[in-house]
Amino acid sequence: MNSETRDKAVVSRRDFLGTASLGMVVLSALSLFAGIFRMSKANVRYEEATKFKIGTAENFPVGTVKKLDDKGVFIFSTDDGLHAISSVCTHLGCIVAVSETGFQCPCHGSKYDENGKVIGGPAPRNLAWLEISRSVDGSLMVDTASAVPAGTRLKLIA
Amino acid sequence: MSDMSRSGMDRMKENLKALKQTVIGSFLRSGRPTSDRSRAAVMFNNFFLHVQGVKTHVNTLRPAYTLGLGLASFFLLMITTVSGVLLMIYYNPSIENAYNSVKDITYVVFAGKLARNMHKWAGEGMILFVLFHMARVFYTGSYKSGREFNWLIGIVLLIITFGINLTGYILPWDQLSYWAFVIVANIIASPKELTDSLGITQYFDIGGFSKELFLGGLTPGKEALTRIYLFHIMLFPILLFTVLGAHFWRIRKDGGLTKPENFLTTAVDGEMLTLPEKKGGIFSTNKTYGLMELAKGRTPAVDKDIENTVLSWPNLLLAEAAVFFLCLAAVVVYSFYADAPLKELANPLIPENPAKAPWYFLGLQELLSYSAFMGGVGVPGLALLGLALIPYLDREQEHVGIWFSSQQGKAVALRAMAVGAMVLIALLVFVINFGWFRTWWPNVPQLLITLINPGTIWVGFMIAWSFIVIRKTGSTRMGAIALFTLFLVSYVILTYVGTELRGPNWDFYWSKSQWPVH
Ligand code: HEM
Ligand code: FES
Numbered sequence: 157m158n159s160e161t162r163d164k165a166v167v168s169r170r171d172f173l174g175t176a177s178l179g180m181v182v183l184s185a186l187s188l189f190a191g192i193f194r195m196s197k198a199n200v201r202y203e204e205a206t207k208f209k210i211g212t213a214e215n216f217p218v219g220t221v222k223k224l225d226d227k228g229v230f231i232f233s234t235d236d237g238l239h240a241i242s243s244v245c246t247h248l249g250c251i252v253a254v255s256e257t258g259f260q261c262p263c264h265g266s267k268y269d270e271n272g273k274v275i276g277g278p279a280p281r282n283l284a285w286l287e288i289s290r291s292v293d294g295s296l297m298v299d300t301a302s303a304v305p306a307g308t309r310l311k312l313i314a
Numbered sequence: 315m316s317d318m319s320r321s322g323m324d325r326m327k328e329n330l331k332a333l334k335q336t337v338i339g340s341f342l343r344s345g346r347p348t349s350d351r352s353r354a355a356v357m358f359n360n361f362f363l364h365v366q367g368v369k370t371h372v373n374t375l376r377p378a379y380t381l382g383l384g385l386a387s388f389f390l391l392m393i394t395t396v397s398g399v400l401l402m403i404y405y406n407p408s409i410e411n412a413y414n415s416v417k418d419i420t421y422v423v424f425a426g427k428l429a430r431n432m433h434k435w436a437g438e439g440m441i442l443f444v445l446f447h448m449a450r451v452f453y454t455g456s457y458k459s460g461r462e463f464n465w466l467i468g469i470v471l472l473i474i475t476f477g478i479n480l481t482g483y484i485l486p487w488d489q490l491s492y493w494a495f496v497i498v499a500n501i502i503a504s505p506k507e508l509t510d511s512l513g514i515t516q517y518f519d520i521g522g523f524s525k526e527l528f529l530g531g532l533t534p535g536k537e538a539l540t541r542i543y544l545f546h547i548m549l550f551p552i553l554l555f556t557v558l559g560a561h562f563w564r565i566r567k568d569g570g571l572t573k574p575e576n577f578l579t580t581a582v583d584g585e586m587l588t589l590p591e592k593k594g595g596i597f598s599t600n601k602t603y604g605l606m607e608l609a610k611g612r613t614p615a616v617d618k619d620i621e622n623t624v625l626s627w628p629n630l631l632l633a634e635a636a637v638f639f640l641c642l643a644a645v646v647v648y649s650f651y652a653d654a655p656l657k658e659l660a661n662p663l664i665p666e667n668p669a670k671a672p673w674y675f676l677g678l679q680e681l682l683s684y685s686a687f688m689g690g691v692g693v694p695g696l697a698l699l700g701l702a703l704i705p706y707l708d709r710e711q712e713h714v715g716i717w718f719s720s721q722q723g724k725a726v727a728l729r730a731m732a733v734g735a736m737v738l739i740a741l742l743v744f745v746i747n748f749g750w751f752r753t754w755w756p757n758v759p760q761l762l763i764t765l766i767n768p769g770t771i772w773v774g775f776m777i778a779w780s781f782i783v784i785r786k787t788g789s790t791r792m793g794a795i796a797l798f799t800l801f802l803v804s805y806v807i808l809t810y811v812g813t814e815l816r817g818p819n820w821d822f823y824w825s826k827s828q829w830p831v832h
Contacts, residue, residue, distance in 0.1 A: 280510065
């Protein structure tokens, strides 16, 4: 094997070290950025919990709708039980209001039927149905972070 | 008393007497700017002036060429910087105090209202003037012949200008701020619309992730305000000034501003030649020179031998001072008559109806009302990409430095404006009257709306029209003129519709007076 072909086939020590250190620099820069992003993603949130109590079933007589303004949910009480529908528009997050046909958003005119299904406007998704559960002390709890399939109702035992 | 000390005192007295001279002399080390040499020295010895050349081309000084628009953007930036620092004396970036501190600035602090108005109007003025400046640069073909990269730098400046304005809008934490913030946060989350329709949100929720990073949580609260403040007073300004430095540096390195290849001087240009101050000699000191004497024998061109340049001091600096004082005067007068709005304290329970973003984003909000993803991310992203690529897709080097390049260019721009306005208005009239897919088929899949909506159709039209122009004229520059003109037309029309013609529930109204009372 003559020395010229050898030189071509084998990466020289200088090239190797050069490339390797460049790689290390790039890698460190990437991890720095990843670190900055990770740091910006808060570990602690100073927000209200997504899960909250709404009192007992007596608060919700059959046939009524209650709007819990500060929580962003509607609680519907029907013969079939209780269900919660989010009042946060799925378009850009405005608060919808009850209208003749269901719900109506003031921001860009999205319309939903009484089950929260989109029937007009730019909203890309139906209004979320939220989980209602019973806590140990017998009061009801809603979790706005936990969506359930539309039609899920909590049966009330009379 | 020794001789030594007396002469020391004497020297001290002399120094005191000469104080004025020596201080000025140390500042102007080449003497007063009375000769060409000392005028040149002023420019290259001064840190702040040396980014500009000692001599300036006559074309650059013609008001009708640059219209002073880049300068006006810069001076407005200076005004916002100074007034912004003043506002920071009292502003408190917490959701408990932000609103009250702004209210105090407006109603209690001495001259606070003026500072706030000036900050607001100069800042929003920047948007207008940066866009105008971009249009000037575009229509004079000044993104060519080595200036491609400076055009890209310009695009970055445009984005930062929007960003800095938007973050500022949120700081007062009133109803306008809050609901604009909610909308923006959800625009950031809007890639969800796409990932949802593709069914991959569970695995790859880029929208939700970006929103959480932006807000430092799930809802616009105190973490979010801290971040917005950080962006507004630190990150964006530092970026803006750094990038602006590069922008100015590049102008210098690219050989000053563009100018037409066959530049002809006119009689007026001769007035810019400055003469050494006469001290004695044959002529009296009061003698003034007419252009005829100066340009003798070489009319109509003045000083062809130095390629139509004149000394920057005083010509360029006077022009700059004029633009500066015009800007300052305009901002002060406007701020005296128009007050920056301040609504009620932010209330997350009651959305404004209509909830509108700041005016410069209302064109986008109109597009948002068709599809959040396309309006907030897709179309603006494409528009910025298109703008950024212009110098690389149109590389014809003729007619640089001439408004609209040629008669043909003017015609192309006019036609694009007329046709574009008609098509866009027709499209809007159609949507407002008949709605879109979901009005006709309530069960249409979201993906179809995301892909085919008035916004994307309009973008398709802009691209198609530009290709037709390129085909017909055989010139990429003409295609670029058509595309850029369509961009301006859509920005103006959509902004107008979003601002004036959209009322509660984003319904159409001819005027605000017809909005239902509630
Ligand atoms: C904060 C925003 C900006 C400021 C303060 C600024 C400032 C300036 C100034 C003072 C000039 C000198 C000429 C004149 O006054 O017209 C200039 C030239 C230029 N600007 Fe900007 N600019 C900004 C944004 C932009 C944008 C958005 C673009 C385009 C996308 C751009 C592209 C250019 C180019 C290519 C030149 C050279 C023009 C020529 O050679 O004739 N700038 N800029
Ligand atoms: S936020 Fe409800 S329609 Fe836009």
